[in-house]
Amino acid sequence: MLHSEEDKCNVVQLPEGVTPFIYITQNEFLGRKHKKLKEDDIAICECKYDASVPESACVERCLNVITNTECTPGYCQCGATCRNQRFQKCEYAKTKLFRTEGRGWGLLADENIKAGQFIIEYCGEVISSEEAKKRSQAYEAHGLKDAYIISLDANHFIDATRKGSFARFINHSCWPNCETRKWTVLGETRVGIFAKQDISIGMELAYDYNFEWYGGATVQCLCGAANCSIFLGAKSQGFQEYNHVWEDGDVRYTVEEVPLYDSAEDDSLPVIAGTGGGNEQTKILNDSEGSTLKLEPSNTTCKSFNIGSGSTPKKTAQRLPKRKVKSSSRKQVNDGDFAKLFASKEAREEVTMYEGLKNEATSKLNSVYEEIRPTIEEHGRDNQDSVPTSVAETWIEAHCSKYKADFDLYFSVIKNVMHPRPATYTTAAAPSEGGAVPQMTNAEPKLSQGAK
Numbered sequence: 001m002l003h004s005e006e007d008k009c010n011v012v013q014l015p016e017g018v019t020p021f022i023y024i025t026q027n028e029f030l031g032r033k034h035k036k037l038k039e040d041d042i043a044i045c046e047c048k049y050d051a052s053v054p055e056s057a058c059v060e061r062c063l064n065v066i067t068n069t070e071c072t073p074g075y076c077q078c079g080a081t082c083r084n085q086r087f088q089k090c091e092y093a094k095t096k097l098f099r100t101e102g103r104g105w106g107l108l109a110d111e112n113i114k115a116g117q118f119i120i121e122y123c124g125e126v127i128s129s130e131e132a133k134k135r136s137q138a139y140e141a142h143g144l145k146d147a148y149i150i151s152l153d154a155n156h157f158i159d160a161t162r163k164g165s166f167a168r169f170i171n172h173s174c175w176p177n178c179e180t181r182k183w184t185v186l187g188e189t190r191v192g193i194f195a196k197q198d199i200s201i202g203m204e205l206a207y208d209y210n211f212e213w214y215g216g217a218t219v220q221c222l223c224g225a226a227n228c229s230i231f232l233g234a235k236s237q238g239f240q241e242y243n244h245v246w247e248d249g250d251v252r253y254t255v256e257e258v259p260l261y262d263s264a265e266d267d268s269l270p271v272i273a274g275t276g277g278g279n280e281q282t283k284i285l286n287d288s289e290g291s292t293l294k295l296e297p298s299n300t301t302c303k304s305f306n307i308g309s310g311s312t313p314k315k316t317a318q319r320l321p322k323r324k325v326k327s328s329s330r331k332q333v334n335d336g337d338f339a340k341l342f343a344s345k346e347a348r349e350e351v352t353m354y355e356g357l358k359n360e361a362t363s364k365l366n367s368v369y370e371e372i373r374p375t376i377e378e379h380g381r382d383n384q385d386s387v388p389t390s391v392a393e394t395w396i397e398a399h400c401s402k403y404k405a406d407f408d409l410y411f412s413v414i415k416n417v418m419h420p421r422p423a424t425y426t427t428a429a430a431p432s433e434g435g436a437v438p439q440m441t442n443a444e445p446k447l448s449q450g451a452k
């Protein structure tokens, strides 16, 4: 059936001390409903289930799996045996909440997890980038220490502050054992946490926030990895914007000027309720016995939930004063000025010509870069989206031309050094370092074929 995911989800308990939140197993959209997938838009694979070949039911070779698209129930020939509906069926790995040293709560593997395995979906409220900015400011103003907003695509973010899955407890590491991957599920993009490597039971799960972070405040990273980048999400757009040094005349707003989020709805964060509205919300129970929480994947259909109260555990992750980070600029390519080094007029003219071609190719590359910069930067930030083929082709073509021009110039220089031609000057003076450049004769240049 289209658009109504079967709501099989976990029955979970919250240990004491965890700030309550509403547990959901699929994203909620602010101001819109879930997309209605048109029949023509449904991706249908060619898999047919063969009981003697378990791998036949939508695994690695399934066309949908290859394109990170889940099969649509009712439109997959494998029917109930289809194994490509992991987000829809909440096929999460077993995980457990635990208290970390200085990083609040964390999530660990409660079973051995295989490399590439889907662990859990990062669910929350899908909001616009403007909303994400407002909320992140408001959360900070409310004194919320932990940030739960990650980027979904160029214009959308997932906010798991008030509503989310247990993926919201996964901490950052600069040497992570998990990664985020985007999947298309019933026409919507969803974010899953996947194992980058085999993960043994008891190991903490962590992914790199770098491209996802929208935390606002500069937070010191306590992941302990040798390659630690010192701050959470240091390479993310959220971090860059927060720490951007705004140049005079920069038409974009400064972070300080972002209006404070004043939605009444957010005044009493986080929202705690006794009964759920949506059928994707499920039970969250207090675990009065201990501070760990077992999340057992089960097939229980849940219609109500009950959230315990408690205070946020103390964090020692330091919020540092706002740092200024210079945005990087592209390096200018230095043009060589080799021509004047040669005594022969032919050599000088040949090298001058190749220098001209090299400069042209460099300018062309720079202008192509400016043209496609928004797409390239978007790709850098959101590195799981593909750059459109036309953009990639333009970029590669400009690079190839530049490399060819470089090669032609250097080849010409080397060739003229190796096989010097007789000097051609209007004066008797040979070129010397720092001396006057000799006058060339008007003889036509003869380009050597070997330079091509």
Ligand SMILES: C[S@@+](CC[C@H](N)C(=O)[O-])C[C@H]1O[C@@H](n2cnc3c(N)ncnc32)[C@H](O)[C@@H]1O
Binding pocket: 102, 103, 104, 105, 106, 145, 146, 147, 148, 168, 169, 170, 171, 172, 173, 215, 219, 220, 221, 222, 223, 232, 315, 317
């Ligand atoms: C998505 S939450 C992760 C769960 C969080 N630890 C909790 O208790 O709810 C992200 C927040 O966890 C903390 N955190 C995550 N990774 C960290 C790290 N490597 N170093 C310091 N704090 C970290 C930061 O406060 C960050 O804002």
